[in-house]
Amino acid sequence: xxxxxxxxxxxxxxxxxxxxxxxxxxxxxxxxxxxxxxxxxxxxxxxxxxxxxxxxxxxxxxxxxxxxxxxxxxxxxxxxxxxxxxxxxxxxxxxxxxxxxxxxxxxxxxxxxxxxxxxxxxxxxxxxxxxxxxxxxxxxxxxxxxxxxxxxxxxxxxxxxxxxxxxxxxxxxxxxxxxxxxxxxxxxxxxxxxxxxxxxxxxxxxxxxxxxxxxxxxxxxxxxxxxxxxxxxxxxxxxxxxxxxxxxxxxxxxxxxxxxxxxxxxx
Amino acid sequence: xxxxxxxxxxxxxxxxxxxxxxxxxxxxxxxxxxxxxxxxxxxxxxxxxxxxxxxxxxxxxxxxxxxxxxxxxxxxxxxxxxxxxxxxxxxxxxxxxxxxxxxxxxxxxxxxxxxxxxxxxxxxxxxxxxxxxxxxxxxxxxxxxxxxxxxxxxxxxxxxxxxxxxxxxxxxxxxxxxxxxxxxxxxxxxxxxxxxxxxxxxxxxxxxxxxxxxxxxxxxxxxxxxxxxxxxxxxxxxxxxxxxxxxxxxxxxxxxxxxxxxxxxxxxxxxxxxxxx
Numbered sequence: 001x002x003x004x005x006x007x008x009x010x011x012x013x014x015x016x017x018x019x020x021x022x023x024x025x026x027x028x029x030x031x032x033x034x035x036x037x038x039x040x041x042x043x044x045x046x047x048x049x050x051x052x053x054x055x056x057x058x059x060x061x062x063x064x065x066x067x068x069x070x071x072x073x074x075x076x077x078x079x080x081x082x083x084x085x086x087x088x089x090x091x092x093x094x095x096x097x098x099x100x101x102x103x104x105x106x107x108x109x110x111x112x113x114x115x116x117x118x119x120x121x122x123x124x125x126x127x128x129x130x131x132x133x134x135x136x137x138x139x140x141x142x143x144x145x146x147x148x149x150x151x152x153x154x155x156x157x158x159x160x161x162x163x164x165x166x167x168x169x170x171x172x173x174x175x176x177x178x179x180x181x182x183x184x185x186x187x188x189x190x191x192x193x194x195x196x197x198x199x200x201x202x203x204x205x206x207x208x209x210x211x212x213x214x215x216x217x218x219x220x221x222x223x224x225x226x227x228x229x230x231x232x233x234x235x236x237x238x239x240x241x242x243x244x245x246x247x248x249x250x251x252x253x254x255x256x257x258x259x260x261x262x263x264x265x266x267x
Numbered sequence: 268x269x270x271x272x273x274x275x276x277x278x279x280x281x282x283x284x285x286x287x288x289x290x291x292x293x294x295x296x297x298x299x300x301x302x303x304x305x306x307x308x309x310x311x312x313x314x315x316x317x318x319x320x321x322x323x324x325x326x327x328x329x330x331x332x333x334x335x336x337x338x339x340x341x342x343x344x345x346x347x348x349x350x351x352x353x354x355x356x357x358x359x360x361x362x363x364x365x366x367x368x369x370x371x372x373x374x375x376x377x378x379x380x381x382x383x384x385x386x387x388x389x390x391x392x393x394x395x396x397x398x399x400x401x402x403x404x405x406x407x408x409x410x411x412x413x414x415x416x417x418x419x420x421x422x423x424x425x426x427x428x429x430x431x432x433x434x435x436x437x438x439x440x441x442x443x444x445x446x447x448x449x450x451x452x453x454x455x456x457x458x459x460x461x462x463x464x465x466x467x468x469x470x471x472x473x474x475x476x477x478x479x480x481x482x483x484x485x486x487x488x489x490x491x492x493x494x495x496x497x498x499x500x501x502x503x504x505x506x507x508x509x510x511x512x513x514x515x516x517x518x519x520x521x522x523x524x525x526x527x528x529x530x531x532x533x534x535x536x537x538x539x540x541x542x543x544x
Contacts (some may be wrong), residue, residue, distance in 0.1 A: 005352025005357075012349070013375050013429060018384040019396060020378070023389075032389040032396040059396050072276045079273040086270065095277040098285070101479070101535050103487020105504040109511060110284035113521065116301045117287050139280035145540045160449065200380050202488050203504075207511075220381045224494060236382040243377030247370055 073145020108207030141194025350432030
């Protein structure tokens with residue numbers, strides 16, 4: 001019975017995706033009507049300059065936003081895990097967690113109004129564009145990184161850092177040589193999560209981006225409102241293939257590490 | 268110093284935008300650029316209650332809020348039921364297999380949210396895959412209206428947010444103490460009785476977390492009502508979007524966003540009390 005629910009759920013999740021992938025290879029002009037095997041829509045994708053430009057911009061914004069989000073999230077997670085019950089901590093915690101529970105449309109609207117307010121007061125930023133999307137995505141991502149870092153710091157064995165300090169390491173050396181390597185998995189996971197959130201975001205980017213900075217999801221959303229083309233299927237197939245390949249590499253690396261590390265841990 | 272940096276980041280990136288939206292709800296719409304007169308200036312308070320009066324009295328906005336809450340509730344409940352069954356299935360699998368199952372739940376996530384929604388458009392529209400198949404099989408003669416319905420929106424939202432429900436449920440169920448369930452079964456409890464008196468109560472915090480992780484994004488959803496719902500599907504996310512982009516009534520958009528936040532605070536606060544217990 002437990003198996004039945006799992007199979008039903010996976011069928012529901014995968015059936016539309018399987019059809020999308022299958023029809024990506026169809027020659028027909030109408031999506032989801034079979035018209036013979038061809039790579040026509042992948043070629044169309046490769047020749048779609050506006051889409052490629054948007055995809056390139058999205059990748060750059062996502063990488064930059066994930067990096068800033070990781071730095072800021074590290075600071076927030078550190079304060080939450082290590083600073084004890086300081087004055088204003090409940091407010092600090094609530095603000096740090098707020099982006100996790102704010103609907104995208106509220107966050108987009110509020111961020112936009114911040115930008116317009118800043119423009120009115122200081123004249124900066126001169127216009128909305130890649131930079132404002134970068135800041136908004138960093139704000140979203142940092143909340144997710146903070147949760148991961150806080151959990152990881154709380155689970156660390158404090159004796160490791162104490163031992164380093166007893167042996168004469170200064171606070172910065174302790175952080176660089178002991179703490180940072182130990183929380184690295186949470187930072188990497190946070191970076192990946194922030195990158196994915198940024199790459200997939202439509203609503204926030206629609207609010208804060210300007211005419212010159214169309215990200216891939218913003219471009220797709222306006223294209224989809226006009227009508228569906230089989231190019232969407234080809235793009236989904238490529239994304240799924242890339243994600244599947246990454247996951248496979250990760251799984252193989254984890255298995256390889258387990259095999260290498262097991263004998264030494266048995267000593 | 269770290270703490271000061273943290274306050275600065277939170278102040279600029281989280282607190283300031285929210286306070287500005289709160290204030291902008293008391294602004295006045297105008298035809299300038301930006302299309303709003305802020306509620307205060309160097310000469311003092313100049314705000315109005317016009318936007319709030321509109322949002323609180325016009326049935327259009329009340330309906331948008333109510334419909335959004337109702338659809339999000341249905342979506343979150345469906346995700347909870349299906350997600351719980353799936354999480355139980357994954358947790359019952361041999362440990363070496365659990366990673367594979369989880370990967371299969373998470374992988375659809377990376378096809379891109381918009382593209383997954385677009386798949387439902389292609390499947391459900393009049394000339395879409397489902398109608399074509401049904402007509403080929405001779406089951407129907409004219410295409411059924413599947414797209415631009417409430418059912419299409421719920422289907423799309425459950426599909427988009429199901430992984431959010433599976434993850435916290437799996438994390439909780441995989442760590443549970445199976446001896447409690449065995450003890451109940453040894454004492455004569457049937458399978459369903461064990462589920463309802465042992466497994467579900469012990470998983471209550473995870474169930475609440477899974478519900479909220481689906482409910483909150485579903486309430487403010489913009490893209491799914493736009494692509495899968497009909498023109499009459501005016502949910503609150505779409506209403507905020509339209510006030511902002513089309514009507515250019517920024518104070519109304521801000522007041523509506525504030526009202527939505529106030530409504531969402533209740534379940535989040537209830538969850539934090541449950542989690543703290």
